[in-house]
Amino acid sequence: xxxxxxxxxxxxRAALESLRAYIHELVPVTEEKISYxxxxxxxKGEYLVAFGAFKSHLSLFPGGIVDIFKSxxxxxxxxxxxxxxxxEKPIDKxxxxxxxxxxxxxxxxx
Numbered sequence: 001x002x003x004x005x006x007x008x009x010x011x012x013r014a015a016l017e018s019l020r021a022y023i024h025e026l027v028p029v030t031e032e033k034i035s036y037x038x039x040x041x042x043x044k045g046e047y048l049v050a051f052g053a054f055k056s057h058l059s060l061f062p063g064g065i066v067d068i069f070k071s072x073x074x075x076x077x078x079x080x081x082x083x084x085x086x087x088e089k090p091i092d093k094x095x096x097x098x099x100x101x102x103x104x105x106x107x108x109x110x
Contacts, residue, residue, distance in 0.1 A: 001032040001039045008053040015058060015087035016051055022093065023049065026100045046107045049100060057084040060091060062099045063106075069099060 001020070005013050016039070023041055024030060030041040030048060038061060040050035050061040059082040066078050072095055077084040085091050 004034055004039045011087045012053050012058055015090060019051055023100060026097060027104055043104055043107050048103050057086055059084050063103055
């Protein structure tokens with residue numbers, strides 16, 4: 001993942017490094033991988049979340065649960081599987097915590 005982040009501009013890299021650290025804080029036993037060109041986190045061998053840097057935005061990929069949080073993500077562009085954000089307009093940390101905890105609980109209950 002360090003190689004991936006080294007290709008991202010400084011401002012966006014700082015935002016993604018912060019997100020990376022927070023995900024590890026929430027789920028310390030994650031494994032980092034590059035998956036489909038994205039920086040991904042796996043928990044118990046299962047996909048947890050991923051993030052990526054793009055030309056005009058950053059994205060969090062929470063595994064298809066975006067709709068659950070849609071009403072609380074106003075101001076962020078959403079797709080079926082991603083939440084777009086920027087270094088200047090990050091996703092609220094409380095919401096990231098809820099997203100990661102929901103993904104983790106889904107894996108724990110499988």
